[in-house]
Amino acid sequence: FLGFVVQSPSGPLVVPLGGSVVLPCSVDTLLPVEGLEVEWKRDSGTLVHLFQDGESRPESQHQDYYDRAHFFTEEIQHGNFSLLLNNVRAEDKGEYRCKVYSDQDSDENVVEIKYVERLIVSGSNHSISPYEGEDVTLSCSVDSHIPPEEIEEVSWKKIDKDGEILVLLFQYNEIRTESTPDQYKDRAEFFADEIPKANFSLRLKSVRNADKGVYMCLVFAGDFSANTTMEVKISK
Ligand SMILES: *[C@@H]1O[C@H](CO)[C@@H](O)[C@H](O)[C@H]1NC(C)=O
Numbered sequence: 001f002l003g004f005v006v007q008s009p010s011g012p013l014v015v016p017l018g019g020s021v022v023l024p025c026s027v028d029t030l031l032p033v034e035g036l037e038v039e040w041k042r043d044s045g046t047l048v049h050l051f052q053d054g055e056s057r058p059e060s061q062h063q064d065y066y067d068r069a070h071f072f073t074e075e076i077q078h079g080n081f082s083l084l085l086n087n088v089r090a091e092d093k094g095e096y097r098c099k100v101y102s103d104q105d106s107d108e109n110v111v112e113i114k115y116v117e118r119l120i121v122s123g124s125n126h127s128i129s130p131y132e133g134e135d136v137t138l139s140c141s142v143d144s145h146i147p148p149e150e151i152e153e154v155s156w157k158k159i160d161k162d163g164e165i166l167v168l169l170f171q172y173n174e175i176r177t178e179s180t181p182d183q184y185k186d187r188a189e190f191f192a193d194e195i196p197k198a199n200f201s202l203r204l205k206s207v208r209n210a211d212k213g214v215y216m217c218l219v220f221a222g223d224f225s226a227n228t229t230m231e232v233k234i235s236k
């Protein structure tokens with residue numbers, strides 16, 4: 001008897017619009033390909049993909065997934081029936097059921113695409129602790145499937161108990177240094193060469209004790225906005 005268990009995925013997925021995602025599905029036991037059937041379905045019942053009689057069956061895929069959802073052909077013999085979904089759309093949000101049948105047994109798991117994000121802004125560390133006088137880089141990059149020309153505004157703000165200070169501004173394809181207040185003049189800058197790559201990291205030179213606080217990189221593109229924050233603590 002070839003009993004098996006479909007491994008549970010680690011949790012819901014967050015995917016950038018237009019990006020790719022692997023929907024995991026694998027079994028704990030190697031199964032003979034003869035008699036094996038793997039069916040990926042949406043919660044609505046839509047057939048996302050099918051593996052049957054030793055091959056994937058793109059002709060049975062729903063048109064919404066045709067050419068976008070693929071098995072990893074080489075992986076199937078290893079009991080890995082994960083699906084690669086490309087060019088993710090907003091409508092792809094929801095649950096996907098991977099059902100595996102062998103001659104003797106069947107099992108399934110459910111994978112959820114929880115959010116399809118329009119705009120993803122990522123930073124790096126949550127906090128850094130430079131010494132006074134050091135130069136630091138605060139990371140901020142916008143997911144690359146957004147064309148840089150669609151990014152209307154990127155602002156770096158410092159937030160502390162006294163409120164918000166605009167540190168650096170990029171607006172309509174220009175770095176607007178005239179908006180930088182005196183305490184950051186000539187100390188805060190973008191990496192101009194990196195902006196076409198949607199990298200809006202901030203270089204802050206010669207940090208001072210007064211620079212400590214939370215820094216937010218806030219991005220607007222179309223109707224969307226997203227941000228990342230980082231705390232700067234000054235080491236003594
Ligand atoms: C299945 O294959 C995909 C693609 O190679 C890989 O990303 C994933 O980690 C594999 N899963 C397992 C459980 O090996």
Ligand SMILES: *[C@@H]1O[C@H](CO)[C@@H](O)[C@H](O)[C@H]1NC(C)=O
Binds near residue numbers: 137
């Ligand atoms: C952005 O540019 C800075 C400065 O060149 C670099 O340190 C950082 O790694 C870049 N970030 C990404 C995501 O490429």
Ligand SMILES: *[C@@H]1O[C@H](CO)[C@@H](O)[C@H](O)[C@H]1NC(C)=O
Binds near residue numbers: 225227228
């Ligand atoms: C920054 O992002 C967080 C989490 O996505 C959100 O809750 C918050 O409202 C955003 N802040 C601003 C000023 O947009």
